[in-house]
Amino acid sequence: MLGLIARKEFREFVRDGRMIWAGGLMVVLLITSVLLGWQQQAAVQAERVASQELDYDAWLNQGPRHPHNAADQGMHVFKPSPPLSIIDPGIDPFVGSTIWLQAHRQGETKFRPAQDATGLKRFGNLSPAWIVQVLAPLLIIILGFSAFATEREQGTLRQLLSMGVAGRQLMWGKALALVLALGVLIVPGALLALGALAGGASGDVLLRFALLCLGYALYLGAVIFIVLGVSAMCRHSRTALFVLLALWIGAVLIAPRTIADVATRTFPSPSRVGFDEALSADLDGASEKEWMRNFNVSSAWDPKLPLSQWGKALQVDDHSGYGVLDDHFGRLWDTFERQQKLQEAAGVVAPVVALRAFSMAVSGTDFSHHRHFSNQAEKQRRLLQEVVSHDLIEHADPLGDRHFSYKAGPELWAKVPRFTYDPPGVGFALRKHWLSLAVLIAIFLASLLFARTAVTRRLSA
Amino acid sequence: MLEAVNVTKEFGPNRALNGVSLRVEAGEIYCLLGANGAGKTTLINLFLNFHQPTSGSVWINGRDVASAPIDTKRDVAYIPEQVMLYGMLTGLENLDYFAALATGQRQPKDHLVALLAEAGLPADAVDRRVSNYSKGMRQKVGIAIALAKNARALLLDEPTSGLDPSAANEFSQLLVRAQERGVAILTTTHDLFHAKQTGTRVGIMKRGNLMSELDSADVSHNDLEALYLQHMRD
Ligand SMILES: Nc1ncnc2c1ncn2[C@@H]1O[C@H](COP(=O)(O)OP(=O)(O)OP(=O)(O)O)[C@@H](O)[C@H]1O
Numbered sequence A: 001m002l003g004l005i006a007r008k009e010f011r012e013f014v015r016d017g018r019m020i021w022a023g024g025l026m027v028v029l030l031i032t033s034v035l036l037g038w039q040q041q042a043a044v045q046a047e048r049v050a051s052q053e054l055d056y057d058a059w060l061n062q063g064p065r066h067p068h069n070a071a072d073q074g075m076h077v078f079k080p081s082p083p084l085s086i087i088d089p090g091i092d093p094f095v096g097s098t099i100w101l102q103a104h105r106q107g108e109t110k111f112r113p114a115q116d117a118t119g120l121k122r123f124g125n126l127s128p129a130w131i132v133q134v135l136a137p138l139l140i141i142i143l144g145f146s147a148f149a150t151e152r153e154q155g156t157l158r159q160l161l162s163m164g165v166a167g168r169q170l171m172w173g174k175a176l177a178l179v180l181a182l183g184v185l186i187v188p189g190a191l192l193a194l195g196a197l198a199g200g201a202s203g204d205v206l207l208r209f210a211l212l213c214l215g216y217a218l219y220l221g222a223v224i225f226i227v228l229g230v231s232a233m234c235r236h237s238r239t240a241l242f243v244l245l246a247l248w249i250g251a252v253l254i255a256p257r258t259i260a261d262v263a264t265r266t267f268p269s270p271s272r273v274g275f276d277e278a279l280s281a282d283l284d285g286a287s288e289k290e291w292m293r294n295f296n297v298s299s300a301w302d303p304k305l306p307l308s309q310w311g312k313a314l315q316v317d318d319h320s321g322y323g324v325l326d327d328h329f330g331r332l333w334d335t336f337e338r339q340q341k342l343q344e345a346a347g348v349v350a351p352v353v354a355l356r357a358f359s360m361a362v363s364g365t366d367f368s369h370h371r372h373f374s375n376q377a378e379k380q381r382r383l384l385q386e387v388v389s390h391d392l393i394e395h396a397d398p399l400g401d402r403h404f405s406y407k408a409g410p411e412l413w414a415k416v417p418r419f420t421y422d423p424p425g426v427g428f429a430l431r432k433h434w435l436s437l438a439v440l441i442a443i444f445l446a447s448l449l450f451a452r453t454a455v456t457r458r459l460s461a
Numbered sequence B: 001m002l003e004a005v006n007v008t009k010e011f012g013p014n015r016a017l018n019g020v021s022l023r024v025e026a027g028e029i030y031c032l033l034g035a036n037g038a039g040k041t042t043l044i045n046l047f048l049n050f051h052q053p054t055s056g057s058v059w060i061n062g063r064d065v066a067s068a069p070i071d072t073k074r075d076v077a078y079i080p081e082q083v084m085l086y087g088m089l090t091g092l093e094n095l096d097y098f099a100a101l102a103t104g105q106r107q108p109k110d111h112l113v114a115l116l117a118e119a120g121l122p123a124d125a126v127d128r129r130v131s132n133y134s135k136g137m138r139q140k141v142g143i144a145i146a147l148a149k150n151a152r153a154l155l156l157d158e159p160t161s162g163l164d165p166s167a168a169n170e171f172s173q174l175l176v177r178a179q180e181r182g183v184a185i186l187t188t189t190h191d192l193f194h195a196k197q198t199g200t201r202v203g204i205m206k207r208g209n210l211m212s213e214l215d216s217a218d219v220s221h222n223d224l225e226a227l228y229l230q231h232m233r234d
């Protein structure tokens, strides 16, 4: 029976042209965006791997020099492009991917603390994720607004009900038709993306892909039930279309920005300048204290410090900063994650917000993953510093006044290992963002309940 | 068997039915006459649960419509004054869809085509989209749908509206054949001649009241007309 109803609905979608023009546009956009994303991801990833190689080669072959000069020049690490960024590039395009690891300061990607770290306000990047998040609901509205309203308007609803069909049966049949239509329109793009991923994809990537499918299915399912519910409630199809378009504009276009504003206002992050100033002040304070304690001089790099202790001083200075850096960056990043959490919860009002958080997280392109990478990069930087100052203490400090005549060679450079980044598994994403998934499930169930109630209440005639 | 027990239906301040009781047994064709706005359609709609009675009850084959609105519909076929169909689908596809919904299973194509022919739809129209049908052609698809349902009771609201005289005549013969199979038929009409010819019983309604009921065998056509006009006058 459901199949029968769905088949008839689907036939109407095709015959009245909605499926062809609206759906066709969707297919073309989706496939184009997957192809573009695929090509871009491959190019970016190849470039990053190559750059990482070149940079490390340059480090290894920098010739004999004073180790601290080498550390000042430092090295670069490149964030591998997550395979699923084909589908959802998340915040990656905005936060940069290269970190300069140099002595004395924690590196950042071209990432500005004052900016919106959750990527929610950024809009209009034509990724497959964006298309399904924003355009697919519009497509469901175009296909579904008339589901009950037009049948009521044209009188076929009575004819149907007089057959002894229950309203709920109609609802499920019509829902199935919308699922089929979306399937026809979205599955090719999804399969193409899967094909793009399958080349050398790890189990983790496939698991992430499956979770993405689940998240999007819950979201689109919720939209389907909302559309059917509204259509059942409205006497006229024009009203249904108007209400649904208003909902779309409100919940998909406007609410995410508003919610992002609320999030940044509730958990304000410091400005770039403010952050830098506070960090510098605390670093200086911590460093001076350590200089006083260890070398009994009132300021860092006091000229009175004998060169025979220069390497040791470097180490002391570095160590004085670690806690401060952890503290400041930790607080800043916690703020971003709190903003993120608030947005996930606000998905109850605007499901797309929850979906976006979930999608970025599962794709590995959200802030949590970025933070994970930044932490690994900082570890590498500290390792580099340790290797250098240790070598200075061992080999340059004993030279006394001739400290700076010391030059290290390839054996020292090779002591700093090649940077390899192990991205976290899907479990990490779920642990951090279970809330968005929970919100999506709740919304799905609530929409289903709404549609059932609307259909039962409003479909007697 | 169709039964209305002391049914009153109010739309706001407007009382469309006022304590109407009637009973249509199996093998009966009950024709409801009455001026525009007398409440005929409202009564039919109560049997389909499109409206719920303000008081009183309606029964189909011994079951209260209010307590089993969906199950009772399985026992009746309904033809409205204007059969509404899906314009994007052909006549055959419409019949296929509604018949499958009504009976719970799809019926073979030959059978459906035969039903359309029996209802009088020209063969060349069968595979054309309904959006290009005339009103009478749509009505014929509605008749085919009712035939496909093969129900024990028929609710007909001016079913021949828009049919040409020969099609209306054929429809009357269809009704008589159904009656002979033991189907209970309740039909509204403005056609006194048809009511007298086809109906086994006739009821005359006026402003929500069932004024009188008579066996059509007991009255001549002229008597019926006189009675009707008298009711309309006072
Ligand atoms: N849905 C409704 N809402 C309000 N009033 C209604 C509704 N349906 C019918 N009525 C009123 O009930 C009364 C009876 O209408 P009904 O359609 O039953 O008449 P009828 O006998 O079928 O007339 P006709 O011969 O024109 O078909 C009318 O006064 C009508 O205005």
Ligand SMILES: [Mg+2]
Pocket (backbone or CB within 6 Å): B040, B041, B042, B157
């Ligand atoms: Mg009427």
